[in-house]
Amino acid sequence: MSKIILTAHNLNKSFGAVTAASEINVDVAEGSCIGLIGTNGAGKTTFVNMITGYLKPDTGVITFNGVDITSLPPRKITQLGICRSFQIPQLYNTMTALENLEVSFGIIALQESKGALTTSSKAIIPSYGKTIRELALESIEKYGLLQYKDQATKILPGGVRKVLDIAMAMSTRPKILFLDEPTSGVSAEEKFDMMDMIMQVIRDAGTTVLFVEHDMEVVMRYSQRVLAFYEGKIIADDHPDIALKDDRVLKYIVGHSQAQHVLAEKSDA
Amino acid sequence: MSNLLIVLIDGINYAAWLFISAVGLTLIYGVMRVLNVAHASFYAFGCYVAVTLAGFWFSHNYPPHLSFFALFGASFVAGFIVGWILERFLLRYQYAKDEVVILLITYAVFLILDDVLKLIWGVDPYYASDPYELLGNFSVGEMIYPNYYLLMVGAALILGLGLTYMLKMTRSGKLLVSVIHDREISSAMGINVGRFFSLTFSFGCALAAIAGGITTPTISVVPGLGVDVIVLSFAVVVTGGLGSLPGTALAAIIMGVVRSFCVHYVPQLELFVIFSVMALVLVFRPRGLFSLAEARKI
Amino acid sequence: MKLDKSLVVMLGLLVAIFAASPWIPQWILFIITLAGANGLVVLGLMLFMRLGLVSFGQALFFCAGAYTTGMLSLLLKVSDIILLMVASGIIAGLLAYLLGFLLAKYRAIFFGLLSLAFSMILYGVLVKSETLGSTDGFTVNGLTILGLVPDPTQMKIVLFGITIIVVMASLLFVNMVLKSPRGLLLTAIRDNEIRAEYMGASAKSTIHLIYVIAGVLSGFGGAIAAMVSGHIDPNMTFWTTSGEFVFIAILGGIGSVSAPFIGALIFGVIQTIAYGYSPNTWQMTIGICLIAVILVLPDGLWSLMAKMRKNSRV
Numbered sequence: 001m002s003k004i005i006l007t008a009h010n011l012n013k014s015f016g017a018v019t020a021a022s023e024i025n026v027d028v029a030e031g032s033c034i035g036l037i038g039t040n041g042a043g044k045t046t047f048v049n050m051i052t053g054y055l056k057p058d059t060g061v062i063t064f065n066g067v068d069i070t071s072l073p074p075r076k077i078t079q080l081g082i083c084r085s086f087q088i089p090q091l092y093n094t095m096t097a098l099e100n101l102e103v104s105f106g107i108i109a110l111q112e113s114k115g116a117l118t119t120s121s122k123a124i125i126p127s128y129g130k131t132i133r134e135l136a137l138e139s140i141e142k143y144g145l146l147q148y149k150d151q152a153t154k155i156l157p158g159g160v161r162k163v164l165d166i167a168m169a170m171s172t173r174p175k176i177l178f179l180d181e182p183t184s185g186v187s188a189e190e191k192f193d194m195m196d197m198i199m200q201v202i203r204d205a206g207t208t209v210l211f212v213e214h215d216m217e218v219v220m221r222y223s224q225r226v227l228a229f230y231e232g233k234i235i236a237d238d239h240p241d242i243a244l245k246d247d248r249v250l251k252y253i254v255g256h257s258q259a260q261h262v263l264a265e266k267s268d269a
Numbered sequence: 270m271s272n273l274l275i276v277l278i279d280g281i282n283y284a285a286w287l288f289i290s291a292v293g294l295t296l297i298y299g300v301m302r303v304l305n306v307a308h309a310s311f312y313a314f315g316c317y318v319a320v321t322l323a324g325f326w327f328s329h330n331y332p333p334h335l336s337f338f339a340l341f342g343a344s345f346v347a348g349f350i351v352g353w354i355l356e357r358f359l360l361r362y363q364y365a366k367d368e369v370v371i372l373l374i375t376y377a378v379f380l381i382l383d384d385v386l387k388l389i390w391g392v393d394p395y396y397a398s399d400p401y402e403l404l405g406n407f408s409v410g411e412m413i414y415p416n417y418y419l420l421m422v423g424a425a426l427i428l429g430l431g432l433t434y435m436l437k438m439t440r441s442g443k444l445l446v447s448v449i450h451d452r453e454i455s456s457a458m459g460i461n462v463g464r465f466f467s468l469t470f471s472f473g474c475a476l477a478a479i480a481g482g483i484t485t486p487t488i489s490v491v492p493g494l495g496v497d498v499i500v501l502s503f504a505v506v507v508t509g510g511l512g513s514l515p516g517t518a519l520a521a522i523i524m525g526v527v528r529s530f531c532v533h534y535v536p537q538l539e540l541f542v543i544f545s546v547m548a549l550v551l552v553f554r555p556r557g558l559f560s561l562a563e564a565r566k567i
Numbered sequence: 568m569k570l571d572k573s574l575v576v577m578l579g580l581l582v583a584i585f586a587a588s589p590w591i592p593q594w595i596l597f598i599i600t601l602a603g604a605n606g607l608v609v610l611g612l613m614l615f616m617r618l619g620l621v622s623f624g625q626a627l628f629f630c631a632g633a634y635t636t637g638m639l640s641l642l643l644k645v646s647d648i649i650l651l652m653v654a655s656g657i658i659a660g661l662l663a664y665l666l667g668f669l670l671a672k673y674r675a676i677f678f679g680l681l682s683l684a685f686s687m688i689l690y691g692v693l694v695k696s697e698t699l700g701s702t703d704g705f706t707v708n709g710l711t712i713l714g715l716v717p718d719p720t721q722m723k724i725v726l727f728g729i730t731i732i733v734v735m736a737s738l739l740f741v742n743m744v745l746k747s748p749r750g751l752l753l754t755a756i757r758d759n760e761i762r763a764e765y766m767g768a769s770a771k772s773t774i775h776l777i778y779v780i781a782g783v784l785s786g787f788g789g790a791i792a793a794m795v796s797g798h799i800d801p802n803m804t805f806w807t808t809s810g811e812f813v814f815i816a817i818l819g820g821i822g823s824v825s826a827p828f829i830g831a832l833i834f835g836v837i838q839t840i841a842y843g844y845s846p847n848t849w850q851m852t853i854g855i856c857l858i859a860v861i862l863v864l865p866d867g868l869w870s871l872m873a874k875m876r877k878n879s880r881v
Binding site: 095106168 | 743744746747748749751752754755758759761762763764765766767768769772776
């Protein structure tokens with residue numbers, strides 16, 4: 001039985017008359033891979049935003065490895081080991097792909113040297129054992145970005161921007177990674193190649209991953225557990241095979257025909 | 270408590286002046302997101318036009334009581350025309366640039382216009398106190414005040430209420446509010462954003478000029494008088510919230526009254542009290558008293 | 568620490584000018600010294616611009632440095648240049664440290680305008696201060712160095728030398744900061760602050776740090792300006808002075824640590840020529856130059872040099 005590393009206990013969040021989260025209770029086991037599904041406005045992104053520090057829940061407690069992270073700002077949560085990618089890739093647009101990664105590892109270098117002014121870009125980052133540039137190039141290769149490394153991110157195609165966004169999040173070697181709609185905007189042919197590659201890297205690193213997704217095939221193929229959101233509540237929390245047969249999930253989120261298609265695909269595969 | 274009344278009357282008068290001089294700035298920013306440093310030059314331009322016309326008017330013995338219309342009208346028209354030219358031939362091509370860059374461009378224009386005014390009118394001071402004296406005085410208790418105070422307050426009220434009416438009640442006003450909120454969507458809806466920009470900028474400059482014109486009878490017109498005005502206008506507009514008309518009014522009143530208190534009781538603090546109010550407000554409300562809403566980023 | 572070619576050239580140039588100083592006419596020494604002083608302030612502005620911020624009130628720290636020098640000299644009879652310089656840097660830095668807690672929370676145009684407000688608050692305070700001569704300010708004289716009392720001509724050369732040393736040290740220091748991971752972080756914060764925060768960086772702390780560095784540099788600049796011109800007045804913190812610094816920053820561009828000083832030198836030359844030719848149109852000259860640079864060379868004159876070098880290599 002895996003260790004529980006993240007617990008969200010009794011989270012509630014409202015924006016005026018809109019309830020974005022209601023009585024959310026979730027335990028996340030180390031090494032698991034969880035899909036978060038739900039219609040737009042169901043509360044998936046609010047959930048992610050609360051855990052990663054962008055929003056503060058009205059009530060409730062979030063604990064990570066025994067530490068209460070409920071009121072911490074995003075950067076402290078990142079430093080503790082929870083990182084996220086974004087639905088719309090958040091990149092440093094005037095810099096190249098390589099530089100984007102250099103900044104990411106550079107931030108870690110600064111943290112390890114306690115922000116000393118004399119920190120050198122050429123020095124080895126103690127806990128990573130390599131220099132910033134070496135780590136950045138390593139990431140470029142790992143994520144298949146070699147041909148884009150010296151191009152300004154402004155001009156990169158959407159799928160590449162998504163991968164870079166995720167690569168940057170992974171640079172912090174997070175214990176838990178949240179992916180916000182990793183395949184949205186990515187073409188059908190590229191979708192699975194991209195997810196195969198990313199999930200492999202994540203698995204090799206031993207990172208626990210939760211991803212928000214609308215594409216049920218992606219959810220089916222990569223998750224071992226599904227959390228279904230509806231009107232701020234979690235209406236199903238189970239293995240995808242079971243969750244995607246749940247009445248309410250079918251009624252509010254997936255739809256019979258899509259579920260059948262996805263389940264059939266899986267049993268064929 | 271006649272002391273209090275004295276302070277209040279002076280305060281309201283100064284507040285009226287602050288409002289009149291700042292309102293053009295906030296209007297232009299609200300609609301176009303342009304912080305027009307050249308506002309100072311238009312104010313000065315309005316002063317010079319008014320003072321020149323006053324000299325002409327009174328030396329030709331035209332009816333003195335019509336001088337106000339002539340002075341203010343001339344300032345307004347002159348400011349409108351020059352503002353229109355500036356927008357049409359320079360500013361129009363810069364809207365895609367960053368807010369701060371546009372600000373630097375208007376700063377450059379201010380530097381240029383300030384010297385142009387010197388070239389045209391020279392460096393000697395001009396006076397036009399006739400309209401001021403014309404109106405006589407009124408008294409409150411033992412204190413005598415110039416009726417020009419009333420004109421100033423009246424002008425501020427007309428300006429404030431007039432603009433508010435225009436924005437809320439007229440069709441063009443409502444279209445303008447739409448442009449203020451989102452120029453891209455307004456454009457997609459068929460609103461001629463370019464024409465609104467042109468008119469707003471010209472109008473804003475005209476307001477700066479008429480503010481100058483209204484102030485002229487109370488001061489001596491010398492080179493560089495825009496320099497002090499612009500920082501005060503900035504302070505009022507930023508404190509009130511960039512682009513907010515009620516904000517500018519409220520900020521003007523607060524600053525006018527606070528400054529008046531300082532002048533009467535602690536004269537040493539006078540000059541910096543306005544900026545202290547601005548700094549204080551920004552500490553508690555980083556975007557000013559009333560601010561335009563901001564969209565979610567992620 | 569590897570140095571760019573342009574930085575090496577710049578440092579070499581400074582050493583050369585220093586060596587030649589006894590033979591350089593006084594008025595040229597004056598312009599270069601003042602350019603050094605202004606350049607130090609603009610070096611700080613350049614760091615802000617990398618962060619995507621423009622300080623419209625940097626003259627506050629320039630003036631704080633100048634008045635520290637003046638007041639220590641006038642009231643406490645401190646006359647050693649080095650002591651005055653160090654004290655000015657420390658006081659300006661301290662002021663920046665305190666104000667930085669507030670200013671680091673603001674972005675874009677509000678950062679600029681709030682810093683403007685504080686510089687005008689100082690103006691208001693100084694203008695009303697009788698002991699400090701209100702609008703007239705006061706003069707600084709009787710300067711010494713390490714116990715020696717040189718005559719005025721020699722003193723100018725000594726000041727020049729000190730300025731060169733401070734400029735060189737600042738160039739090396741800022742270069743180190745920019746080449747460190749922090750340098751790239753500045754641009755990252757400018758491009759996408761939210762992302763930088765999500766990667767574990769603190770935009771607020773970074774901005775605060777830069778604010779202090781810029782403050783210290785500006786303090787040094789103010790001290791030098793006070794000592795070389797001999798005169799200190801509240802105008803040093805007036806918004807038009809901040810405007811001049813911003814103009815120099817735009818003129819030079821942010822491409823290199825040397826750019827602020829090149830820009831300051833060019834500004835000094837333009838100012839001297841234009842003011843001498845026609846005192847009533849030199850503002851216009853600056854205005855036209857500013858628009859020209861923004862429209863034609865948005866990355867400043869430095870980008871022109873970079874382009875020329877690129878073309879010559881083909």
